[in-house]
Amino acid sequence: MNPYEANPDNIPPTDRYADVPLYGRYRPQPTDFVPDAKHINRTTPEALEYWSTVLAKCTESTRIYENQDGGRDVFALGGVIVKSSHLKELLQGRRAHRDYSYADANEVEAIALARTVLDGTTKVPRVYFAAKVNGRDVFVQERIPGVGLNVAWQYISQRQKTSFKQQAREILQRLRTITPTVETSRRSYVIPDPDPVEHRGIQELEREIIFAEDNKDSDLSLMHNDVSQSNCIVDNDRIVGLVDWEMAGFFGWKTAASVHTQIRTPKRENFAAINLPEEMLSDILFWNDLYDVE
Template sequence: MNPYATEPDDIPPSDPYADLPLYGRYHRKQNDFRIDLRHVNSQSNEALSYWASVIDLCDENARIYPADDGGRDVFALGSIIVKSSHLHKQRSTIYGNIDFSYADANEIQAIAIAKSFLKDVKVPEIYFAGKIDGRQVLIQERLPGVSLAVAWPYLSQAQMESFKNQARGILRQMHSIKPTNTCQFRSYVVPDPKIRSNGRIQPLECDILFSDYNTDPDMSFMHNDLTDSNLIVDDDRIVGLIDWEMAGFFGWKRAGEVHRRLRPHDDSFWMDLYEPDKLDP
């Protein structure tokens, strides 16, 4: 099978994502849902009413990732991706209600940084981040292509090696971006003051990133969630990178430890992405 196929009719029943035709595969079409550009990043009453109407279109048929309690579902609606918890009852988790406003602010600022140096790899445009009916919502561009995780079963060994090398090239580009402020403590791009207690990240990740002396000699910009599901590919190239909410300034070794110990890997081939000897080309 063509790893980069996006049409549901081209996906065999044996495909791991055959029951989720909207997940990880997208090709723009004329009749796709498209947002009204007049309301992009607007918080006016008219805009909020419009974005609420968009949320109303996000039902279970459009959901591509169901969240646990306290999290946000992910929906694919034509040309956009929506993160929202509106299909869940409003209730507290053991951490209380998670405030995703810091995650969204971090994603917005991290994408702005990424745009400055990722010239051949696209990052999504953000169309809206704010409260709808008391819930934090993020609406962003849906990048054309196929998630590397979705394409993976159909790749040759040579293609797998090529994608790993391309991903390492992206990591090296990020590693060249240093913090602009004088503070050299590990941090997200937009620090979350309650990150240790609000349940956004696992306790182990919090310990890895923010315990001990909380600094690294090689602090640099890191995506911090560079899994195969967040890489968008087409025609043997990485063409997009999504989900920047965990990005921040961390050392290579520190980000690598998070990657190995906490990020999901369906294939052990991807676990050594941050090996120390891979920092240099």
């Protein structure tokens, strides 16, 4: 199986994601939906009506993630990814009333910063729309061609996995060259957020790691802060894109590393009762040491 196969018709039934063929795989086609340029990042009445028609195209058949907590679902619609809760008539659950505007604004600004150091090497998505439609936050961004690293993982060799980890580290090092434009001694999201637990749905532990008063690390470089395998888009043994920038901020290497190991990645002890073979367990934990560099 070609790990970078993106044609749903060629995905075998044994594939881990065979039941969601649009998830984590994309090859542009001439008939793909692309947004009307005159409505991109516009909120005029005409533009909002247009984006409402776009949401109407986002149905269960194009949904690649359903948020069971009342938050936004994710849809793959041709050349775009759409985040919206429009299929939920009533918003119920612990994320039902989450204000996404902080995270969306943060993603827009973080992408713009990242593009200054990654452009030409690793693609970041263009944002087409980030505003409310019918009273609910909607986010529309470019769908980067390729395959999610988590999707390709089942088919690639140990050598390829090691190479992808090194590439991710190099991307993080390039992002690290970006620092706040104003002098500050405090860690912050790119767009400051007064309550990230409420607005981003992060754990209290994550907020404590990032903003604890006893965290004296002076490194305030830009960190993506969620470099999971699913957010790395790969093709032909290269990381060609990095997505989902809503958690990005001026946190520095050590703080991002702590979030990565304590929040983003699985723990060995979580598998103690399963008695997995060491080779399988090592593969599950392989991404945990992403920030462990000299």
